Amino acid sequence: MSEIPKNLSYTEDHEWVGPNENGGIKVGITDYAQDSLSDVVFVELPNVGDEYDQGDVMAVAESVKAASDIYAPIKGKILAINEKLEESPELVNESPYGSGWMVLMEPSADMPELLDAKSYQNSLD
Amino acid sequence: MPLFETCMHDSHVKLGAKMVDFAGWHMPLQYTSIVSEHNSVRERVGIFDVSHMGQIFVSGAGASKFLSYVTTWNMSRLSEGDCRYCHILDENGKIIDDTIVYTFSNDNFMLVPNASMVTKIFDWFNLKSSDFDVMIENKSDEFFCFAVQGPEAPRLLRQYFNLSITPFKLVRSGNMIISGTGYTGEKGYEIMGPLSESLGIWQSFTEMGAIPIGLGARDTLRLEKGYLLSGTDFNGSQTTLESGYSWVIDWNHEFIGKQSLLSQKEDSYKLLKGVLLEERGVLRPGLPVYLDGEQISELTSGSLSPILKRGIGLSYLDLKVGTTVNILIRNKQLKGRVIQTPFL
Numbered sequence A: 001m002s003e004i005p006k007n008l009s010y011t012e013d014h015e016w017v018g019p020n021e022n023g024g025i026k027v028g029i030t031d032y033a034q035d036s037l038s039d040v041v042f043v044e045l046p047n048v049g050d051e052y053d054q055g056d057v058m059a060v061a062e063s064v065k066a067a068s069d070i071y072a073p074i075k076g077k078i079l080a081i082n083e084k085l086e087e088s089p090e091l092v093n094e095s096p097y098g099s100g101w102m103v104l105m106e107p108s109a110d111m112p113e114l115l116d117a118k119s120y121q122n123s124l125d
Numbered sequence B: 001m002p003l004f005e006t007c008m009h010d011s012h013v014k015l016g017a018k019m020v021d022f023a024g025w026h027m028p029l030q031y032t033s034i035v036s037e038h039n040s041v042r043e044r045v046g047i048f049d050v051s052h053m054g055q056i057f058v059s060g061a062g063a064s065k066f067l068s069y070v071t072t073w074n075m076s077r078l079s080e081g082d083c084r085y086c087h088i089l090d091e092n093g094k095i096i097d098d099t100i101v102y103t104f105s106n107d108n109f110m111l112v113p114n115a116s117m118v119t120k121i122f123d124w125f126n127l128k129s130s131d132f133d134v135m136i137e138n139k140s141d142e143f144f145c146f147a148v149q150g151p152e153a154p155r156l157l158r159q160y161f162n163l164s165i166t167p168f169k170l171v172r173s174g175n176m177i178i179s180g181t182g183y184t185g186e187k188g189y190e191i192m193g194p195l196s197e198s199l200g201i202w203q204s205f206t207e208m209g210a211i212p213i214g215l216g217a218r219d220t221l222r223l224e225k226g227y228l229l230s231g232t233d234f235n236g237s238q239t240t241l242e243s244g245y246s247w248v249i250d251w252n253h254e255f256i257g258k259q260s261l262l263s264q265k266e267d268s269y270k271l272l273k274g275v276l277l278e279e280r281g282v283l284r285p286g287l288p289v290y291l292d293g294e295q296i297s298e299l300t301s302g303s304l305s306p307i308l309k310r311g312i313g314l315s316y317l318d319l320k321v322g323t324t325v326n327i328l329i330r331n332k333q334l335k336g337r338v339i340q341t342p343f344l
Helices: A031-037 A117-124 B009-014 B034-043 B063-070 B115-128 B153-161 B195-207 B215-224 B258-266
Strands: A015-019 A025-029 A040-044 A057-063 A067-071 A076-081 A103-107 B018-022 B025-030 B046-049 B056-059 B083-089 B095-105 B108-112 B135-138 B143-149 B170-173 B176-179 B188-194 B271-277 B288-291 B294-305 B310-317 B324-329 B332-339
Touching: A025 A031, A031 A057, B009 B025, B025 B034, B025 B215, B034 B046, B034 B215, B046 B195, B056 B063, B056 B115, B063 B108, B063 B115, B095 B115, B095 B170, B095 B176, B115 B135, B143 B153, B143 B195, B153 B176, B153 B188, B153 B195, B188 B195, B215 B294, B215 B310, B271 B324, B294 B324, B310 B324, B310 B332
Parallel strands: none
Antiparallel strands: A015 A025, A025 A103, A040 A057, A057 A067, A076 A103, B018 B025, B046 B143, B056 B108, B056 B135, B083 B095, B095 B108, B143 B188, B170 B176, B176 B188, B271 B310, B271 B332, B288 B294, B288 B324, B294 B310, B324 B332
């Protein structure tokens, strides 16, 4: 049973989206996604300043066996990346909603409709 | 086609293993995580179900001569209790499969070919055996095979069988065949025996501390040591010389493929070399290898070394050790260095 915090929004591609204290939108992958990937050994993150449309590939998480694309859950600009993942990609496994976050984005359009925790849970069942 | 299952299949599923199709078999990829299973073998001890691998028995007055003809090794140099790694070649010197030959006596041998090659090797041997006084039997369905690997493996073998076995030797204990062989580069053994005994052996070894290890870690363990994977590092198009395993050839005997190898020896040819990624990333089979902006080869194997925490791969290259190449990953050229395996 994977953990799905109620205060976050989700995509069907297993990204989560949440508010950030100092502005912007935090993005990462869900507990379900990190568990399916197992052992994240490398995360390729975008550059600060890069702009993406919703659904663009913006990052890649790699396990020993497979590489998995991570899509921009919203249209927007990258404000910051989680540089700790360069040295410690395993944070994605250990704390997918906490220290394993991936990027901070500034939305450049109205927020799209995303899944709430309950709908995301249903999409997994 | 339904997948084959080993005698331990239901136990793997019960343990919660992630199961995958491997060479037509439904096998455990990982029980917990590839990295933790990998580290268990390097630091302590693991147990692998490799019952999908084959057991082909070759016996009779002509067995030694026959096996010398169809492999790269001269079996008259082996004594009772010896295990020998060698290649089975076609007339062009291309590797059909690699195998270990078990010597029970000078007229009684067993070979352990790879799962996907058992039928092919059995048919090939039958095709080539008409001039030899031999009996060839495929008993792959009658045996389990477990690999117990890691620095603590000798302790477990002593505890359970009251045995110690040196590398590349075999001992028969009751109806078990136990050899000092493996595919991890660690101290270890492979245990083969009748299917009815498999569950008891598996349980005893896990109770003594052996951690179940899936095919995922089996691949990273062998790749760190530069060992070949059948169907990946050779697939019918590469010779033993190209694979870098010329030490498995005894040139002082006649064998299928010898003439081709002798003429290849006079030429230059690509050699399977290690590629160590100098930047962060994971290597994958099939990634293109570039030199000075031109694609020169591709990776056969590729992964991440859990110990080195670096991308590692193998590639057929006509380049000196130390050369810097580029590997194209997602439209980015990453630097890699050609090295002599093993990586570790």
